[in-house]
Amino acid sequence: MGKAIVITSGKGGVGKTTAVANIGTGLALRGLKIVLVDTDIGLRNLDLLLGLENRIVYNLVDVIEGRCNLKQALVKDKRLNNLFLLPAAQTKEKEAVSIEQMKFLVHELKKDFDYVLIDSPAGIEHGFRTAISGADEAIVITTPEVSSVRDADRVIGLLEANGFENLSLIVNRVRFDMVRNGDMLGVEDLLEILSIELLGIIPEDENLIISVNKGEPIILNADKYRSGLAFSLVVKKLLGEEVSWEELEKSESFIEKIFKFFRG
C-alpha cells in the first residue's frame, strides 16, 4: 500500500498546484510510481502545469459517476512513464464528489501507487474537506505574507481536528535578501508562529513562471534553477533523507553573483 499526502493551504494562489506538480515529478524521478489527483473541481490546473491539458479524456467525476474505470481516467506524463495524473472535472461543481467516494478512490489508488499526491482546492469548505478525507498525511503551504500565514494556521487547526498528526510546512516565495533586511518573515518566524515541522523552503524565482508557461515542472532542471533545487530538497526531506537548507541560500547568492557579473 502506498501513502496518500494532501497538499493544502487555505489561501489560494500560494503555490499548491505548483508544489504538487514538482514534488510528484521529483518523486517519479526517483523511480517511484506516482499519481497526482486534482480535486479542484471546476478550477482544474494541475494538467496545465504538467503540460498534459491536451491529453485528458476522462476525469475524476467520470470515474465516480461510473462513465469510465479508474485506469482509463489516468493520464500518463509526457516525460516519465511512472507518473500519472487523475484530472479534475472542469464543468462540474465541487459537490460532485462526496467524502466517502474520495476515500474509496484514494484507497484504490494506494494499491497501485507508491505515493498518491492530492491537490486540494483553496478554502476550507466542502472541496477542502473532501480533498483531505482520503489522505494519510498533509503538507501545508504558505508564503511569508501575514494573510497566507493566518490562513495556514486555520488549516493546520482543521487538519489537527481531523486527526492528522504528521503535518509539515513548505514556505514558498521566500526572498532571502528581504528576510535579511528584516522586511520579510523568515522561515524560523513562521515555524515558531505555526508550531509545525519544516518540509521545505522555495525561494522566489522568475524561472518558475517560465517553467509554468511551458508546462514543464522546474524540478526537471534542479541543476540550473534555485526553485528547482529547492523542490528537489523537499523530495529528499519527504523521503527521510538528510537536507541542508543552507545550500539553497548559497545557491541564490551564487546565481546573483553570476547575474551581477554579466550585467557588469
Added chain:
Amino acid sequence: MIINSLWGKKVPSKEVAKERLQVVLVYDRAKIEPKLIEQIKEDLVNVVSKYLNFDHENIKVELSNEEIKSILRIDIPLKD
C-alpha cells in the same frame, strides 16, 4: 532613508508582521472576536466598581497563548 535615520532606529517590518500575526492568531484559535473582549472589559468595569475603587483607565483585558492553552488575562490595578 534620511527620514528614517532621523527618527532613530526603525522597527523591521517583519517584526510588526510577526506581532500582528501572533495577536490575531490567539483570537482565531480561541474563535473569539476582538469586540467580545471590549464588551467583557466594559462589563468588568461596571461589576468591579460596585465593590472596589480602581483605576478605570489602566484596566487590561487580553487573550494570550500560553503553552497549549489560550488564557484570558485580566489586570485591574487598584487605587491606594
